Amino acid sequence: MPMREVDVAIIGAGTAGMGAYRAACKHTDNLVLIEGGPYGTTCARVGCMPSKLLIAASEAAETVREAAGFGVHAAAPRVDGTEVMARVRRERDRFVGFVLEAVEAIDPAHRLKGCARFEDPHILRLDTGDSLRAARIVVATGSVPVRPKAFDAAGDRLIVNDDVFDWTDLPKSVAVFGGGVLGLEMAQALHRLGVRVRLFGKGGGVGQLSDPAMRKAAAAVIGAGLPFDPDADVQDIAREGDGVIVRFSEDGESREERFDWLLAATGRKPALDGLNLGASALTLDDRGMPEVDPLTMQAEAGHIFFAGDVAARIPLLHEAADDGRIAGDNAGRFPEVETHPRRTPLAIAFTEPNIATVGASFAELSDTSCDFAIGEVDFSDQGRARVLRQNRGRLRVYAERSTGRLLGAEMAAPRGEHLAHLLAWAVQAGMDVETALAMPFYHPVIEEGLRTALRDLSLNLGHSCENSPRSIDCGPGA
Structure with missing residues (x-):
C-alpha cells in the first residue's frame, strides 16, 4: 500500500482535533483527520452534556422537596429512574448527533478511520494497514478515566463516569470515590435522585478549590446534604454477592457499608496508549508526555503539537477548543509559529x-x-x-x-x-x-x-x- 504524504495529520477528532482541523484548513488543503474510535466528543458523549442532563433531573427533584420552605406543599417527588435515564440517553444522543453532522460535513478525503501510532517523528501507521508521512502532526487524542489499582477488588461492580450514562435505570446505592469535580457532581446528583450515596475524597480536596477557607466552606455545605469525607480513611474494598463492601473509618470507629456499585470518579489522564510516542524523538517525562508550550501548543519547538486533554493542561472543553485552534493554526503555518494569548482560567x-x-x-x-x-x-x-x-x-x-x-x-x-x-x-x-x-x-x-x-x-x-x-x-x- 503506497504511503500517503500530507502537510498536516491530526490524530483525534474530538473538540481539540476538530478545532485543529478547521484552523489548519486555512493554510493547506493537504491534511487528514484521523479517528480510531467513534466520532463524537468526550463532552457530548460522556462529559459535560450528559452529566448536566443528570444534574438537571436532580435539581427538579430537589426543587419539589424544597417547595415546602416557601409554603408551597406538594407530595414527595417520585423519581422514575428509567424515565430519568431515558431522557439522559435521548438528549445525549441528540448532542452527539450534532457532532456527527459536523464530521460528516468534512471532505471525506480528509477523514481517515483507524488507530494511529508513531513509527518515526514523521511517519504514522494505522491499525488498518494505512500509513502516511506528515510534515506536521497534531496529537489530540483526549483523555481516559483513571482506574486506581485498589479499585480492582470491586470486580465487575466497578464503573467510571462514562458508564453511568448508559444506565437504563438508577441503582439503589453507589459509593463514589473522588472529591474532585466529577465525583462531587455525580454524587450530589445521584443522591438527590434518591440513590443512597457516600462520597469518599482523598487528601482534603474539594473540587478545584485550593483556598483552605473555601475548601472548608464547600465541604461543609456539600456534606450537609450527603455523607462526604474529603480525606476518607478507606481500609478495604471487597466484591461480595451482587455488590461491593467498603470498609472505612469514621470518627475513629471502623464501619462498613454495602453498595450496588463503586463509581471511580478519580479524574482522567492523557490517552497515550498505543501512540508509541517514544518513536517521535520527543523527550518524555515520567507520564510519557513531552513539555508543551501553552502559547503555541508546540512540543520542543518542533513539528509536533498537542491539543486538548492529552496536553494535560486544563482539561475543559473551552480550553480544548482553544488548544486545537492554536495547534492547528501553528501546524498549518509551520515553520512560522505564532504565540496566542490565553483566556483567563x-x-x-x-x-x-x-x-x-x-x-x-x-x-x-x-x-x-x-x-x-x-x-x-x-x-x-x-x-x-x-x-x-x-x-x-x-x-x-x-x-x-x-x-x-x-x-x-x-x-x-x-x-x-x-x-x-x-x-x-x-x-x-x-x-x-x-x-x-x-x-x-x-x-x-x-x-x-x-x-x-x-x-x-x-x-x-x-x-x-x-x-x-x-x-x-x-x-x-x-
Missing part, C-alpha cells in the same frame, strides 16, 4: 451551590509569593440568596496589593456559574477593585454578594469606602 462544578475558580488560584498566588489581599462574602445572610432559600456558601476574591488589580477568585456560591463569568471578564480586562465597584449592581440580585466581597477587598487594600461591606439598601444582607 475559568472552571465551574455544577454542584449546588456551584463551585468555581477564576483566574489565579489561592495556591498559585501563594506559591509565587504574590502580595495579594482577600475580600469575601458569606451568602448565609445575602438578600437575594435568602429570598431564593439558596443562602449557602462563600466567595473569596483576590487582588494585587500594589495596584488593586483583580487576580482571581474561588467560590462555592449560589448562581456561582454567573458570578464566575463576571469575574473572569473583569480579570481578563485587567480591571481593578475600584473600577469593579463603580459598575452597576441591581437590587435584589446575587451579584450584590459579589459587591460585598469587593467592598471587603477594597478595605483590605487600605482604601476608604463610603459604604461598609454589609451596608443595606433594602432587606437583609448587601
